[in-house]
Amino acid sequence: MNRVDVMVAPVVGALMVGTAALNGVAGPAGYGLLVLSAAALAAHRRHPLHVLAVTSVLAACYVLAVEPEMAATIPALITLASVVRHGHRRAAQVAALGLVAAMTGGYLLSDQPVLAAVKGGFLVMGWFVAAVAMGIALQQADRRALDAEHSREEAALRRAGEERLRIARELHDSLTHTISVIKVQAGVAVHLTSKRGEQASPALLAIQEASGEAMRELRETLEVLRDDTVALARLPELISRMRAMGQEVALTVEGNSRALPASVDQAAFRIVQEALTNCVRHAPGAQASVLVEYGKQEVVVEVSDTGGAAAPGEGLAGGGKGLTGMRERVDALGGRLEAGPAGRGFTVRAWLPVEVTAGLSGKALPA
Incomplete structure (x- = not known):
């Protein structure tokens, strides 16, 4: 009282x-x-x-x-x-x-x-x-x-997102420079070794190859960080890029597609993007399928693969923080995520509520 x-x-x-x-x-x-x-x-x-x-x-x-x-x-x-x-x-x-x-x-x-x-x-x-x-x-x-109060919360979330983006870009620049030096030095060592008529050691070749792969991944990361216009409407473009890389991907859309809140649209796209990227990395040659289902109260996205040449149940699981990032996005919106083996492959399925109010979760979406 x-x-x-x-x-x-x-x-x-x-x-x-x-x-x-x-x-x-x-x-x-x-x-x-x-x-x-x-x-x-x-x-x-x-x-x-x-x-x-x-x-x-x-x-x-x-x-x-x-x-x-x-x-x-x-x-x-x-x-x-x-x-x-x-x-x-x-x-x-x-x-x-x-x-x-x-x-x-x-x-x-x-x-x-x-x-x-x-x-x-x-x-x-x-x-x-x-x-x-x-x-x-x-x-x-x-x-x-x-x-x-809502304006203050939104401003705080925006400042936090901008700061995380700035840190991520600075980290990218620093790592890119360091890895570039490693790649150049490894390339010079391989060249000098072959010039002397000797065969380069497997470790040196592995360093050269790994540094090149790390450079490509960092460039992809920076491209994602600079792109703030992601949305489910760009799924065909994403799938076209995957197919150009040799990945078989099928897209199915159920329900009446409509405009979604920006946070939901972005999270759904990122989940599909991360799941397909994991499929390419950990189950090369697998057949992947993407399902987007528009409901009255929620939108459901599902990405699954057949496993390909990977070990049973590997597929989209991958390693690192892929699934952790997906779960953080879903939790921030008050949704639900399920991920696990499906036959020889792997399936990721996310339920995202369509109506997301400010302060529902009090969390910022991961960058």
Whole structure:
């Protein structure tokens, strides 16, 4: 329970009881209604609708049975603003009109002229309109605060992504330079060895070949880091490149393809890209298939291979951090990933929710 509300309730109660005592009309039952109404006010933030109902009924009972005193409606006025703040405007309107009618009835029961009672009811309506306006203002303030919080989170995620990208590029440049030196030195050693009529050692040839492969992979990594426009719409282009490398890949799309949130679109493409890359590396010659299934609540991507000449169950599994990266992407979106052997091959299947809200996971997508 809010500490401020706990402090406000007795203050409001004292104000109502003091006003009733000055008027000298309320009896024990009237004071009891005022005290109960003030006590209920302590929970108006946690249960605004329930408290509004209680305070409105107690206020109506007081003004009809005791006296038409505006002070008796203070807990209902405060709760009215809280109800509007929580978005329950219809309930607030019903309660306000009910209390205005009760006040008008109270004036009539106190033998005031009809015209005076109606005027008194309209004056009371002004207080309730002010309470509703206060609730709307608080609601808008809450929304602005929430939008500002989301903006800060998005800015933090963007800065984190930019920093990771910068570090990755710097690391790429540093490693490329070092590996280039190793490759050149190994090439010179092989050349000098052959020039002397000798056969280069297998270790030296392996160093030359491994450094060349590392250079190619680093270039591919940098190309991926520089490309921020990945999306499932580019799958045909990706598959065409795989086929040009000699990899047999079949693409199947089920459901009605549609625009997806950028984070989901990017994650789905990267998962397919990583899975096909692992297939080329660890199951060369295998037949791969890509399935994209558009559902109402999620999009499913599946990449599987036949295993080819690789050992049973190897395929897409590979090594390193391929599957770890996929799982991080899926977890960041609140989805699910399954990866495991399928016959002689391997299958990766990811379920990605279509609707991803900010802060759902509180994680940034891996670069």
